[in-house]
Amino acid sequence: MRRGFGRHCPACGEGRLFLAFTRVASTCSTCGLDLSHQRADDAPPYFTIFVVGHLIVPPLLLLEKFFEPPTWAHLMLWVPLALALTFWFLPRIKGAVVGMQWALGMHGFGGQAE
DSSP: OHHHHTTBOTTTSOSBSBSSSSOBOSBOTTTOOBOTTOOOTTHHHHHHHHHHHHHHHHHHHHHHHHHOOOHHHHHHHHHHHHHHHHHHHHHHHHHHHHHHHHHHTTTTTTSSOO
16 A cells, blocks of 8 residues: 555556556556556545545634634635645555555456456
């Protein structure tokens, strides 16, 4: 999972896991691991929302409680921060999910047919 979080092949840790932002490569360019059958589906966005929400909401509530800034200040601070965190975490979490699938032999990584 650590290799996947770093956006590297879960088997060798060298090759790139993604061709684009979150498009998984069909094979590892270094070790040749077949990645075409991975099925991360809805898990990465769900976990990303969970993590980003837990990072954004507590400071947002504390700021509102102690300083009571206007709404525009909240929008100027929290919307860009939430977007930046989402775009940073999403490919890393998807990589970790693919790494977990590889480690557990799920979705064709185990060598047997589904």
